[in-house]
Amino acid sequence: MALEIRLAEILGSLSRALDLTEGQPPGHCVRCCWIGVNIGHTLGLSDVDLRDLYYMLLLKDLGCSSNAARICDLYLADDLAFKKDFKLLDGSLPQVLRFVLSHTGAHAGLAERFRSVINILRNGGEIARELIETRCQRGADIARQMRFSDGVASGILDLDEHWDGGGKPLGRAGESISLSARIALLAQVVDVFHSASGPDAALAEASNRSGQWFDPAVVAAFVTVAQSKRFWTMLGRDDLEAHVLAMEPGQEKALADEDYLDDIAQAFARVIDAKSPFTSGHSERVAVFSDMIAEEMGFDGRRRRWLRRAALLHDVGKLGVSNSVLDKNGKLDEAEWQAMRGHAGLSEAILSRISAFADLSKVAGAHHERLDGKGYPRGLTGEQIEIETRIVSTADVFDALTADRPYRAAMPISKALAILREGIGSSHDPLCIEALERALDRAAMAEAA
Known part of the structure; x- marks a missing residue:
């Protein structure tokens, strides 16, 4: 029997489970969707590209559970707290070193903690690449299983690539990175910093990483979007998920068997x-x-x-x-x-x-x-x-x-x-x-x- 369901309703609610395992406040993926789709409209994306972007933002963390056990094993840490705090890093060496020292083996024995810290300091680049590769590839595979397009899957696969080529797992740069991934990376950083410290902090982080993590054109579109008071007000509303459901590209109700x-x-x-x-x-x-x-x-x-x-x-x-x-x-x-x-x-x-x-x-x-x-x-x-x-x-x-x-x-x-x-x-x-x-x-x- 065919059922009339809203695909966005299912994904919006299930994305809250992904928020949990990423250590983010409930509604993180939904807020990212609001941020990213507004940026996409400002950039003039086609209806097809907006639809892929919309679903990709709700599903961006599909692979996030796949590296949780490895994080616990390597860092002797609570994976949820680790992931939450890691999102606040800008990738600079001093920040990363402080993070490793403060988050590795806080409740482990001294010798065990020392061995873990040394391993991470020696092999940190390869460890990070492996964790991100596992996460992104698994997420892309699951998106395809859920019948989403290659555009959605490729966006998830490229989520942690950076505009300057310094990201992972493949070190892609510039326009070789999926546009939906470029928008999503900025959207998730904006949400994390807005949730932690407000609009000014989010705008500052976007500006500071422009040309490095972020596509300058995407940052410029975000700055335009950010001039709207309603844009920021909506991020704090309890009914944001309903508004995100209403902005599903095409306003289509998916008929699902x-x-x-x-x-x-x-x-x-x-x-x-x-x-x-x-x-x-x-x-x-x-x-x-x-x-x-x-x-x-x-x-x-x-x-x-x-x-x-x-x-x-x-x-x-x-x-x-x-x-x-x-x-x-x-x-x-x-x-x-x-x-x-x-x-x-x-x-x-x-x-x-x-x-x-x-x-x-x-x-x-x-x-x-x-x-x-x-x-x-x-x-x-x-x-x-x-x-x-x-x-x-x-x-x-x-x-x-x-x-x-x-x-x-x-x-x-x-x-x-x-x-x-x-x-x-x-x-x-x-x-x-x-x-x-x-x-x-x-x-x-x-x-x-």
Whole structure:
């Protein structure tokens, strides 16, 4: 069945998940879209180029989760705070040195911190290139999976290139850099400095980096745009997202079929699972296990398809949890545990903003609830937990037990099922566990045949 949805509505809301993992205040990508599209209009971009720019700005951070674990590993730091503060650097050597010394291993032992600092000082250029290359290439790939044009993908790929050739990962210069990337780079710096210190700071940063980071023509267009009081006022309004939705080029409502929504869910599952090496493929596997359970329980095809989307997106809130927590090899302290528990509520909050996904947000928000009321975030009990949520919860725990984790190796399937059975009636629904066992038996027999 065809659905009438606004593509911009979906992207605007999902971009808030990207803001989380970049350590930015909520609405960063939406504000960048407002800034960048106004610059694009001033530059006289065609309708096609404006459309590509619009979507690229909302999706510019699609690859941002893919380097989070590496940042934690290299800098012994909270990736969210690291990324937030890194956005305030202008790339000058004194600033970079101060940043490395202040942000590397603040809570690590002296010897470990010393080794990390020396490694970064010796190999910093290659480390930065590798981190940015991973981020940009992954983001461009996911944009293509979401059916966006090469113009959108190339803008994401070039996002960290600089006008003078000093950027990364390829060191492109001048007009060899995608115009949408040139606009987006300026837009994100303007938003970061405006959010931190106001319009004057944003204008000063644009001027200071003109001809180095930024295309002078793009800076000139921004200076023209910045003369409008409304331009700055809008950046602080709670309803900015609605205005950005209204300025979608062409004012088109995208007609999307079920396949399209599947593509979006699968693409964002890749963003979610890239956050940690221990969750690679997790969302996809939870979707598969959920579907196997649902099939055994007699769900029809349409209901199973809906459930697969809920399973793919159930952990979107983990984009707002630091990898220093997600990948910790040991017991979490109370603050870390609270941060981890918060991901379920974040998942629900993000998905509930999207009309196409709002009905599955409750599944995502409740997948850590338990039948005995000892789960989180609401402590729901028994029949308060929908059957779809019970299915995803069973699939989620089964996959977690049978995959490697920072604190233990993957368990054999038989042991994982035994642990699930121990939780019958308290943690998990016996019907879901029985359905999973039947589905696994059928899969094993099919493979052996």
